[in-house]
Amino acid sequence: MIQFEGVTKTYQSGKQEIHALNGIDLTVETGEIFGVIGFSGAGKSSLIRTVNLLERPSSGHVLINGKDISTLSAKEIRKTRKDIGMIFQHFNLLNSKTVFHNVAMPLILANTPKNKIKEQVKELLDFVGLSDQATKYPDQLSGGQKQRIGIARALATNPSVLLCDEATSALDPQTTQSILELLRRINREYNITILLITHEMGVIREICDKVAVLEAGKVIEQGTVFEVFTNPQQPTTQRFVRSVMNDELPESLLKQLQNPSRKNSIYRIQFTGTSVGQPLMSRISRKYQLDLNVLFGNITELQGAPYGNLIVEFTGPAEEIKKALADIQEGNVNVEEVLNYAS
Numbered sequence: 001m002i003q004f005e006g007v008t009k010t011y012q013s014g015k016q017e018i019h020a021l022n023g024i025d026l027t028v029e030t031g032e033i034f035g036v037i038g039f040s041g042a043g044k045s046s047l048i049r050t051v052n053l054l055e056r057p058s059s060g061h062v063l064i065n066g067k068d069i070s071t072l073s074a075k076e077i078r079k080t081r082k083d084i085g086m087i088f089q090h091f092n093l094l095n096s097k098t099v100f101h102n103v104a105m106p107l108i109l110a111n112t113p114k115n116k117i118k119e120q121v122k123e124l125l126d127f128v129g130l131s132d133q134a135t136k137y138p139d140q141l142s143g144g145q146k147q148r149i150g151i152a153r154a155l156a157t158n159p160s161v162l163l164c165d166e167a168t169s170a171l172d173p174q175t176t177q178s179i180l181e182l183l184r185r186i187n188r189e190y191n192i193t194i195l196l197i198t199h200e201m202g203v204i205r206e207i208c209d210k211v212a213v214l215e216a217g218k219v220i221e222q223g224t225v226f227e228v229f230t231n232p233q234q235p236t237t238q239r240f241v242r243s244v245m246n247d248e249l250p251e252s253l254l255k256q257l258q259n260p261s262r263k264n265s266i267y268r269i270q271f272t273g274t275s276v277g278q279p280l281m282s283r284i285s286r287k288y289q290l291d292l293n294v295l296f297g298n299i300t301e302l303q304g305a306p307y308g309n310l311i312v313e314f315t316g317p318a319e320e321i322k323k324a325l326a327d328i329q330e331g332n333v334n335v336e337e338v339l340n341y342a343s
């Protein structure tokens with residue numbers, strides 16, 4: 001478990017003070033994949049660097065498994081560092097060393113016996129799918145392969161926490177997908193808690209259980225991925241969600257619909273969990289004798305649960321539309337008016 005309690009970080013830049021973190025309170029539970037998202041300069045790097053002791057908070061506390069890491073002795077710091085693996089956007093590999101040596105580095109530094117190192121590195125390279133690349137040098141590998149080496153190295157000391165600093169930002173979408181799958185396997189198979197920072201909402205949607213949105217050094221919103229994606233509260237969060245879940249009516253269609261001669265009602269209908277896929281629309285159409293025209297729709301998966309989003313035009317008597325909407329709302333379905341000409 002990682003806890004941030006009132007964490008602030010102020011940098012001195014000449015005579016200027018830069019307040020990168022302004023009182024962060026966050027809890028990452030054991031076994032969770034927790035994502036922190038924010039635009040450039042929001043404070044993401046500063047935040048993650050306080051966990052592996054690359055930066056000390058200016059005030060406040062960071063606790064790992066209940067222990068305040070700012071009060072540790074030098075010996076305890078070394079021990080704690082082994083418990084925290086980290087991977088980076090630009091991999092941070094040693095180009096003059098082989099893949100084997102890069103992965104072995106944390107074990108060499110920990111004075112692990114040679115035969116044990118050999119055995120462990122082989123196991124780690126097998127796990128990341130690169131057992132045939134041990135004698136190569138980083139420059140001979142693709143970006144995705146380099147990140148797998150970074151991951152194998154981060155796992156070498158058997159950490160309970162893995163920190164990911166924009167780990168897929170330098171990779172193409174397909175490679176990103178395979179690295180995210182690997183991170184999910186690490187979380188599930190080894191029960192490693194993952195704290196990742198990113199500016200890509202797609203990464204959060206793909207693997208995170210929870211998300212916090214950082215802006216100007218503050219957490220402006222947090223919750224489960226499902227909650228935040230289906231009901232974002234803050235404008236910045238809404239922008240991030242919209243970047244991966246297009247649920248807006250196209251401008252041209254909106255113009256058409258705003259024509260004053262139009263007399264229909266338009267609603268956004270959000271299905272979650274088990275209500276997705278039920279033949280709700282046809283049932284409602286038959287029962288209330290309404291014409292339902294789906295103007296826009298998508299179904300996506302969030303944390304393993306389906307989430308559907310439809311924009312539907314209702315044509316028929318206003319009284320019947322009202323009854324139909326009440327009926328729809330009785331299920332696990334959220335209905336919100338987009339445009340209403342019937343009232």
Ligand SMILES: Nc1ncnc2c1ncn2[C@@H]1O[C@H](COP(=O)(O)OP(=O)(O)OP(=O)(O)O)[C@@H](O)[C@H]1O
Binds near residue numbers: 042
């Ligand atoms: N070592 C430093 N000295 C002075 N200012 C710093 C330092 N590190 C970060 N900052 C400033 O702190 C603020 C937060 O930076 P930080 O790198 O934590 O944000 P970020 O969200 O990770 O941004 P990016 O995605 O661009 O890396 C920025 O205004 C940045 O310029």
